[in-house]
Amino acid sequence: MITITRKRGDTRRLRFHTEFALADVAITASARDSGGTARAIPAGVVDLDARLFELWGIGDLPVGLHACEVEYARLGHTIPSQTFFLQITEAMTP
16 A cells, blocks of 8 residues: 655645546545544545546644545445555644
C-alpha cells in the first residue's frame, strides 16, 4: 500500500483519477489513526469528464500515520474502494 507524506497545516489537496465514471457517484473518505479514531476527510469531484476528484483538509489531521479509505457508492451500492496511508509530519516552520 502506498504512503503519502504531508506536513501538518499543509493546505494542498490530494487529486485522484478513477478508472470509472464519477457521474452519480458519492465519494466518502476517512482516516483512522493508530489509536483507532476515525475522522472524515472532505472529498469532491473536480472534473467529471476526466474522472478526477480531490481530498482536502489533509493538513488538519494530527501528526502520525493514518490508514485512509476512499469509498465510492452509486445508487446505494459500494464500488471497490481505495486504501492508502497518510503520514502527517510536524511542520518545520512556525
